[in-house]
Amino acid sequence: MSTKGIAMNPETLDTQIAVVGAGAAGLAAAVAAAENAADVILLEKRSSPGGNAARAEGLLAAESPVQKRFKIDAQRDVIFRIAMDHAHWKLDPRIVRTFVDRSADTIQWLEDKGVVFSRVPHYYPNQRIRTWHLLSRGGIELVEILVKNGQDLGVRMLKETTAKRLLTDGKGNITGVMADTQEGEFKITAKSVIIATGGYAGNKELLKKYCPQYNENMFCGGLPYTGDGLLMAIEAGAATEGLGLIQFSGHAVPGAPVDLVAVADELNTVWVNKKGERFTDEATSYHRFESINAVIRQPDSFCYTLFDERIKQNIIEKGIIKGVGTVIPPRTKLTGLGKALELEADKGNVRIAGSWDEIAKWIGIKPAVLKATIDEYNAFCDDGYDRLFAKDRRYLDALRTPPYYALRCYPRFLSTIGGIKINHRMEVLDNNDNPIPGLYAAGVDTGGWETDTYNAILSGTTFAFSVNSGRIAAENAARYMMGE
Template identity: 30%
Template sequence: MWDAEVDVVVAGAGGCGLVAALAAAEQDLEVALFEKTEFILGNTASSAGMIPAAGTRFQKKAGIIETPEEMAEDILKKNHYESDPELTLALCRESAKLIEWMADSLGIELSLVKEFSYPGQRNRRMHAPPSRSGLELIKKLRMEVTKHENIYLTLKSELTDLIMENEKVIGVEINTSHGKQRIKAKKVILATNGFGANKELVKNYIPEIADALYFGYEANTGDAIKIAEKIGAALDSLTAYQGHSAVADSAGILVTWGTIMMGGFMVNKNGHRFGDESQGYSEFAKEVLLQPEKHGYIIFDEEIYQQLLSIEDFKNLSEMNGFKSAETIEGLAKTLNIDIENLRVTFEEFDQAVDVGEDAFGRTSFPKKLNGQLYGIRVVPALFHTQGGLRINTHAQVLRQNNSVINNLYAGGGAAVGVSGNHSYGYMSGNGLLSALGFGKIAGDHAAAMIKKERVETK
């Protein structure tokens, strides 16, 4: 009946799947890692590569003392206390161990991002590779996988079914270039991300962002959700998602929200601001979608521009002449083809708001005044990835409607429910990448521990 047998099957070779495979392989287990596309990318590759964590040695070196409980409270406050508190805290408690494992065991160079904080984060807690690029993370993780002879990575191999026996998952069915194969496994980890690329599901669950650009990986069609639901898995928070308000319209490259958090603002084509940009790039995306021609313009200055050149995507945009600049706000308006008089008035009102410390939209985050050479770029809103999925416990085990465990089945990343609650406003920067890598590590570790325990019990 079986074409092969391994200890652990991991479906999906993005950030979550790679980490899960590495965690299990470190325990001398045989791991089969299947990826349905011909590339090792996923949403992690298109991210900024910034992983939030509390209590790391990198924070301590910078004089930041932070607990997982404080980090969890920030996340819960951002999502209006909609995410599972135990699951949220478990992920935060894993975060520092994850960062230091990646640095020490995998040899991935990480450092604390000190340039700016994201909305809702009381401390600097983002950790990233030198390029501030998720693609660099994926390349490093892929390189580590190739060093393990006990990880069997197969591309163009799509999970099509879970095989059950006596209420337990005992294997998977995989559609490969050589036909369907049945792989027996002691544990199965679902890491196929969410359903952002499935237009039908997006329109059904999150219609408010259905008309936005999809900026995630094309393979994220909800496979794990559809397959696991057939065997009784529960689903949670399918209305949650990460949006983004700032994809460069000309180049299809993400413009860092640091442009806003360091003191910039956004206007529509008429030169008017339309909300509190500092609330967060995820929830602000639907506001941009409501503007004329569904786009906006970020305005910032030379000081911000220079500081952000350390970010790979920002630097690439600069080299592609993606940013327009001028010595005056009137000149910038002309270059961007925005109403000149309206933008001048908006700029003056924003300048006054910096002095007062608050504006008509309720924004209170004004790090500086904009001075000198001014910059602008046209941006469009996007859906990055969904944040709802299979219900899991703190060990990343998949649960049924009655919260009982589906034995031998795990999920992480976009395939599982995240910690962003039920709406776009609940997304805090880094939630998606932390859920992918964090739950991947939790799943891989727990699966390995359970296999070793079961071996001892059967002797």
């Protein structure tokens, strides 16, 4: 499972199932298809497999063997209802139900292959239900194991190979895919094709076309996928669903050290927009996938995170309150924070000053405006009550100890979600809601399973949907191949 391109560049390769994309969804699809006795070719545009999955942390599941071992109550019906209620029932309930019902079996499937799930922690304190199955070595563990499993099963992986367009017969049935390498274009004939190309987060043209909230102040923290699968599917007659959704994951200083990612939306900081106005309860950032919505609706969709020396020293000496997943767990002491702030100050992304007047000038507003904002907030802290946004009093810390700090922060997103319309069998649907024979899709290329705000209550949803939908697509593609 490690071929780089095509050694002899033949005009045609033959297979039964072609999988486009070797991230979580594509790897799971390739392995599951091979387990169902299919000959499989797996195309990967990049030089190595894994995609965003290599940096992922954990998968959602309901009633899994791991949850049972830890005596965690995570009933399928409850998780299904949480997912649908969070989205106000704008999702396809059959897709969501199929995903949730299959999730426990997928955890067992992965464990049988050697994946080790170390724990199922809360993603944030007081989380309603524990769904987040953390891998002992992170997502790279799953990637490595599925790659090895695919190799053992005879999957042919073609790296640095780009799928260009889907092939069809005169009746609209999928018959393969055209692919391209540095050595030229060639054809892969197949009875079924599974699209799993990871979305279009790196394609600014598509982001501007499909995502109304997108602007160039936003930046991608995941891999810059270009929407190849979406475009191929649409060209082949696929309908769309959920097109234009972006999985935002908080605000941050682009390119800054991870310590500043943690500080940017810390609970006891203050956030102001370009006018110097506070605009939200900053403690909602326990759900950074929700708090970012408040930032996006500000002028030019960015904000400044403000704090003082006392808060900085507390983070260094006592630890960050919230953290960033498993990368920076809660209460981690950020001993390198001072250096990180100075580094970004030298780049012009952070301002360190002895007065709020200096911070105001850097932001570009009248000092009196920022002074009024800070004075009002400090009064709330003194009273133990945020009269404006009812922020939890535990996180009301007055800003009175210089030097003062300001971080210029922009919305960060991991990927796009949605575009290709599917049913619960992961069959791609046309504009009449009929399956396109032989065409399947999985992972974030698809719509109907997530809404415009990622559901942090059900931690690990995106990673888990990718793996589960890849398996489901492969199993149904194999049945189609065998004429069932």
